[in-house]
Amino acid sequence: MNRLVSVAPMMDCTDRHERYFLRLISKNVLLYTEMIVSEAIDRGDKKRLLEFNIKEKPVALQLGGSSPKLLSNAAKIGEEFGYDEINLNLGCPSKKVQKNKFGACLMKEPNLVADCLNEMIASTKLPVTVKTRIGYDNVEDYENIYNFVNLLSKTGVKTFIMHARKAMLGKFTPKQNLNIPPLKYDIVYKLKEDFPDLDIVINGGITNTDQIKHHLKKVDGVMIGRSVYHSPYFLADIEKEIYSTENILTREDVIKELINYVKVEIKKGTRLHHIMRHTLGLYHGISGSSFWKRYLSENMCVRNADVQKVDHILDKVKHPQRQEVSI
Ligand SMILES: Cc1cc2nc3c(=O)[nH]c(=O)nc-3n(C[C@H](O)[C@H](O)[C@H](O)COP(=O)(O)O)c2cc1C
Structure with missing residues (x-):
């Protein structure tokens, strides 16, 4: 081990x-x-x-x-x-x-x-x-x-x-x-x-x-x-x-992969926020992090949260200067 x-x-x-x-x-x-x-x-x-x-x-x-x-x-x-x-x-x-x-x-x-x-x-x-x-x-x-x-x-x-x-x-x-x-x-x-x-x-x-x-x-x-x-x-x-690992997923790819997991889990009855709450710190220390946290707490950590919005948010975290654009 x-x-x-x-x-x-x-x-x-x-x-x-x-x-x-x-x-x-x-x-x-x-x-x-x-x-x-x-x-x-x-x-x-x-x-x-x-x-x-x-x-x-x-x-x-x-x-x-x-x-x-x-x-x-x-x-x-x-x-x-x-x-x-x-x-x-x-x-x-x-x-x-x-x-x-x-x-x-x-x-x-x-x-x-x-x-x-x-x-x-x-x-x-x-x-x-x-x-x-x-x-x-x-x-x-x-x-x-x-x-x-x-x-x-x-x-x-x-x-x-x-x-x-x-x-x-x-x-x-x-x-x-x-x-x-x-x-x-x-x-x-x-x-x-x-x-x-x-x-x-x-x-x-x-x-x-x-x-x-x-x-x-x-x-x-x-x-x-x-x-x-x-x-x-x-x-x-x-x-x-x-x-010394070379191929590490970017933060955005991590979220994309996680969304596939989310879709399977939601069908089994898991609440979205039970998964997404763990991702609050994903952008810790880099530009766009407060936006990610706010987005999650407003959209992903509530009941009946909508998985479809995630693609939209990924684009925004990649381009934090466009944060003011409404979702
Ligand atoms: C929220 C939280 C829950 C914890 N739960 C456990 C636990 O279930 N079992 C355990 O052995 N230690 C538990 N710990 C202690 C951690 O395993 C670890 O020993 C401790 O946080 C020190 O490591 P760190 O300084 O890297 O956080 C917990 C710590 C935190 C912050």
Whole structure:
């Protein structure tokens, strides 16, 4: 599995439509689902929760939970649905998640996590990976994260995705927990030095290809969340500079391809805005971007939005000086 660059699991963001859209820009990055709770897979509509388009591959399924039985069952079902990797979330600090005992609070219970991973590994042939933080609350010394990784690696897990900040359990909102605890990349680099046989993927605050190249000198992979969500065409830079890809779709061609997908999805009952909302940042940082956002929010992100208007808008984004022309 190529884990050089991956796009982070993000609730309400990395759904199947977002992944299809990102895959049009990048053939190489590894994509992750949002966290899906093992209880939901057990009791809920499996098809609705897990089905995805084969063109999104490679895709890793991220699970949340702390029941070895439910997690192993969910991993097995994930394999049947065609995912390429099963990842366990040990990094989410939200209160709701803690109440249900999954996410970052499981860093306090390494033996339970090891039980979960053992069962998951036994139930699937897919690689089982972990996404975690470098510490929690006042537990932030290197020895603690070293012991955590060491114990979990004994289960056979080979890939550790390290969000390079600690989680403050119960104290901060999820948003504060993504920004306030400082990033400590050196701890992740040291883990790679101490566990040279493990694949260590670094995550947190990565926003450009120079940073990616720098991290890749120290660790095996880089995972990026918000910068890709807010500026999806960043993936085109990644394709060019990290994978030396030559034929990358232009933004306009990405939208044209996406419209073909939209037409198929609409027939299945998908709302247009559920797809197009992910494209708000496509023109981030370039001329015409505010026009694209306004157009989307006025036309594409409303009920009964009209797909036919898209060709018109593509012309306008290509020629932003003609923005005043009414649609
Ligand atoms: C809106 C949002 C939702 C997130 N949902 C998840 C999630 O479901 N599972 C998870 O492991 N991390 C989740 N995260 C954390 C990201 O995966 C990532 O670790 C974090 O954003 C740091 O990376 P970044 O600085 O590149 O964004 C979420 C982050 C954001 C912003």
